[in-house]
Amino acid sequence: QRQLVESGGGLVQPGGSLRLSCAASGFTLDNYGIAWFRQAPGKELEGISCISTSDGSTYYADSVKGRFTVSRGNAKNTVYLQMVTLKPEDTATYYCAVAPPPYCSAYPSPAVFDNRGQGTQVTVFS
DSSP states (O other), X not given: OOEEEEXXXXXXXXXXXXXXXXXXXXXXXXXXXXXXXXXOTTSOOEEEEEEETTTOOEEEOTTTTTTEEEEEOTTSSXXXXXXXXXXXXXXXXXXXXXXXXXGOOSSOOGGGOBOOOOOEEEEEOO
């Protein structure tokens, strides 16, 4: 059974850092685009970053560029989202999902990405 599991969320003060993990089971992450999405209360699901494991390309929405870094782990079946200089507006539930590599972009569309996990909550508070 194909599954993605997100973890690593938590409570952090503005300016703090967190590293989220997206672990795949039941399939390998080779030749996929792995996107990160987030959803704040009362708002739509927003695509913020993507990594293509076919060529290593990475993409970031303007709202997170320069603060978030997406990477693939040495174990190859995990993707990370390193978040620094967190802001209150980053508060959301964060999800990862997969699609064929051509769908990877700075603003990945939730409509074409599959196997979204249960999410991990990130709360940035003063």
